Amino acid sequence: MTTTGSETGAPITDRVRELVGRSSPFNTARDAVNEAMIRHWCDIIDDANPVYTDASTASASVFGGIVAPPAMLDVWDKPGLHLTRDPSNPQSAALNLLDAAGFTSTVAVNSELEFARYLRPGEWLHSTLTLEEVSDEKQTGLGTGHFVTSRLSYSVGDELVGTVLFRVLKFRPGTGRARSAAEKPGPDPDPALRPRPAINRDNQYFWDGARAHELRIQRCNECGEQYFPPMPRCRRCGSLSMGYRVASGRGSLYSFAVPHYPQVNGFRYPVLVGLVELEEGTRLVSNVVGCRREHLRVGMPLELCWLDSHPASADGAVDSRGAISLPQFRPARAARHTETRRADAVAPGDELPLCPIPLTTTLIAGGALATLDYFDAHHDRDMAQQRGSKDVFMNIHTTLGLCERYVSDWAGPEAWWRALRVRLGAPNYPGDTMTMTGSVTAVDQGSGEATIVFRGTNGLGDHVSGTAELTLPASERSIGAAR
């Protein structure tokens, strides 16, 4: 199906498709690959892989020196603040035509990075873009529009170092399918409607602590024995002098229950209720937040966060019972794997540890700027809202960086990236959490090539899904040989 363009009468699809196969002139990046931008990127992505930043570790590694994070491949040639569409670039020309035909909204949907080799500081990157495909007009969830696919080729001198397939959807605003009631998450339930804890002299210490965001464990002032739930007398030494210690907030999921019915006010159903074992040894019941039902596993690491559930005033009057804060637990980020996994230690079906990524405005705005993406809706809330977005939203290059970090933290510092392919879905807005999950789908024990599929979900659904292809050392010997 095609739509008739308003000005020339020729179908817009045909006019845009005339550009397919054309390539842009070579573009040279404004700056050489450099350690300052790499460090800036690693800071915001929170990627601690030392081969990107630490010269001595990097030179002792399989890379033989500092390399740029592969996910930065299509960052280096970005124009920065002064973005203009160069009509000699066939993608820009296509987007301009589609804008004029009313397909004024743009959203990135796919990015597929293939790496021929790693980039090193000092290298000047050249790129050229070829317009590969313009789809028929399609009805998508966002609206009716065309998918525009381009391929960027990156080279250093005459050497091809990588390619990027990049697909955007250009669509008419306001033509999206209405989301069904089931898809709509609805407003967040008001936590003040949850049952309040019944507070008395025995448990006052706990709720006073919670108000100060301290998770307190009752402890005997005489012998140090600790208890939960609290008791007025130490059963070990007989003391009536009971105090508390403050928990670190680290723990693991001992058991869980997921209520669906009956549904009471103040909760979003199904509710994730966890029995959390603190590293100090006591347990407590709490909610698991920042992940979904399918992410729950007995034993998963958790960390404390807080919900200020009940304000000190209700209906304009001061509530004599005071404010209530509830301890909550979110999945804890697993420690970075500092040894590189060997191919023979990995098998299809292996699960990567779940990883929560808190979506802050700093991460979203900082990530956009660190990837030289100055599109205003990524860093300027006012502009984002003028464009009809509820808030700033994450750019695709930050997402690529977070995906790379997630897989690298599991695979280890010397895993050799071959490709990173992602598909984008629901936007990442501030205040949400994106939870990464992944698993190994294939390992070639001969070559060490491994494929990992991953997914990042937020409160709206899947933000990103994709695959990572990397080469793991096949054995101890091969690491040495590569060095």
Place this chain on the structure above:
Amino acid sequence: MTAHRYAGATAIAGIGATEFSKRSGRSELQLAVEACTAALDDAGLEPHRVNGLSTFTMETNPENEVMRSLGIPELTHFSRIHFGGGAPCGTVQFAAMAVNEGVADYVLCYRAFNERSGRRFGAGVQERPAGATAEEAQFAWTSPYGLLTPASWVAMFATRLMHEYGVTSEDFGRVAVADRRHAATNPAAHFYGAPITLEDHQESRFIVEPLHLLDCCQETDGGQALLVTTLERARDLRQAPVVVEAAAQGMADDQQMMRSFFRDSLVGLPEMGVCARQMWETSGLGPDDIQTAVIYDHFTPFVLPQLEEFGFCGRGEAKDFITGGAIEIGGRLPLNTHGGQLGEAYLHGMNGIAEGVRQVRGTSVNQVGGVDHVLVTAGTGVPTSALVLGRE
């Protein structure tokens, strides 16, 4: 060695119940009085001979009102047991102690409520007052997080059973299938004529994961009463005496009210273990001497650790024990032959004691052959109680 003097010297001489329904259409007090009257009729005893009453602290029908309406002139014993569904066998124990000590001659144990059409337990525990009692304050550790109902409390244990012992939802389902098979042939059961399959169980909606709807007992309107007296007096009444061979209560270390989440292990029921030890020591019997059992089944998961606590199988082995129809009529240990609380009615376990009595008398609609001894248990996850009933 536990020696309970009332054990073997006391008996259940009468049982009586109202119909079990979803809407009784009458007051809870009337249900209590009707059930007591039925138990007295069953025994052939005039109400004025009763001088003891034993019930639950949760019971809303006070002894004085039951006494007035039954025409009991005076009471020398009245006792109540705490902790909800943990109480039923405890009321029989208190009654047995009272009659054996000569404190009373005939004691009625009763429980009646409009649990379906009136205040539903499944609706959950919500707002609790400030300045709470120690009992109310316990809810502070669970209610603000959405863990509000008995089903949700049991679910936390069920997840752990699945994790540690490899128990599956289908294993829980086998309990429901057995109960509903037995209910299907019991005209008094709510689910008379309505057996279920394992597929039905698996397809029923989640109430609190991992519990499906068909893992959860019903909510019932009704009343059940039992008449307890000495074995000697029971011999003079209408029915053959059903001997209280053992009766005990149990509460264990770090006990909470259905929320004993803070113990080292969540896969056992140590309070039921306290009962089991007393059952076997008092009666001199063991699991091999039991032909059929009424195992408390407000929710299916806790049936499994009960079988382990009483030694019908080893730790973690209940999931294997219950396969292949072992807990259905014709199996090694038919359970809940009245249909249990999942199939007959949820009368806080009191209807299960009545079924134990019928099995000993030989009058159950799903009669097991050659019954000498029946085990009956009370609520799980709570401080609890148990009975062994037998023939004289």
